[in-house]
Amino acid sequence: MPPSQLNNSGSTAPLPTTTTTIPRCYGNMNTSMIESKFLSHPQDLGIVAVGFSGGQGKAGVDAAPTALIESGLLTQLRDELGYRLHGHDAVHLYTDLVPARDPPHRGMKNPRAVSAVTRRIAEQVHAQAREGRLVLTLGGDHSIAIGTIAGSASAVRARLGRELAVIWVDAHADINTPETSGSGNVHGMPVAFLTGLAKEETEEGVFGWIGDEHRISVKKLVYIGLRDVDAAEKKILRENGIKAFSMFDIDRHGIGRVMEMALAHIGSDTPIHLSFDVDAIDPMWAPSTGTPVRGGLTLREGDFICESVHQTGSLVALDLVEVNPRLERDTGNDLGANETVRAGCSLVRCALGESLL
Secondary structure, eight states: OOOOOOOTTOOEEEOOOOOOOOOOOSTTOOSOOOOOSSOSSTTEEEEEEEOOOTTSSOTTGGGHHHHHHHTTHHHHHHHTTOOEEESOSEEEOOGGGSOSOOOOBTTBSSHHHHHHHHHHHHHHHHHHHTTTOEEEEEOSSGGGHHHHHHHHHHHHHHHHSOOOEEEEEOSSOOOOOTTTOSSOOGGGOHHHHHHTSSOOSSTTSTTTTOOGGGOOOGGGEEEEEEOOOOHHHHHHHHHTTOEEEEHHHHHHHOHHHHHHHHHHHHOTTSOEEEEEEGGGBOTTTOOOBSSOOSSOBOHHHHHHHHHHHHHTTOEEEEEEEOBOHHHHHTTTOHHHHHHHHHHHHHHHHHHTTOOOO
16 A cells, blocks of 8 residues: 555555565464454454644654554564554654644643544544454553543444443553542543543533543552652542552562453453553563553563453454653664664563464
């Protein structure tokens, strides 16, 4: 498929030329031996590349999809893992959706831009998911999960008549409501909107487009890797009985046992959306991210999480967010930026079926 051209609205950018050349596998057979439970076309992969940074204040996270693609990720998914790619001809910039004036609403920064962009993302993800494809979204900051999970949840309900489970791998809980947030950055609020803990009272509200069909149950939500949680978020987690595994739990039980408990909580009969923030990985392995926190997952533990979810056969969607290659490169640390991109690519490949043997 030829790269798309930048359209008049400036909403897409041409697909970068992939610089990594990988030999094509024989035929077009996915190397994974795991049978999908919920995808009617498991070898088809819908790609949504989201160049958006409006959910937080640091520039550069919008460059992540381009960096991941230029590193060879899509080529690897196609030629090594055997996926047929769809929707991969552009990085979406959404500049046509960003209003000239966007004052705070309920303390949220850039609320109208984030709402408009996430609503478009929900439509894009839904369009891929309704075809029975697994959907991979490359972000972008974590506010985009409002759109990715809303799109997945609505498609799963329409296509399968089921609810969606979410595994949220992150150093942060991202479950502040607008009223409990200290920063006003929406990338710290997506789970609150997706669960209905934060909502607009009227359909005309900034996030009024989020309906019941887009939401997830707190009973089907699992956190892994938490280590920087606000006091108000701890209260929200406890009051709602949300299953959360912090780094303490991982240190205590080991990542293998944590994944067993996380997946048992979800159950084997529920489609899974895996939303992976690269800051869940310790900065030793992934330093180029907006809110790094020491004491995180090793890259191998991150890969194991992704491998474990893949092996369930229940994965229907995957987000990779908060890779920000500019943060390290702007200080002259190309190695840190490149290592973070490499870590992100490894996580995606493991979730989509790459195995050690």
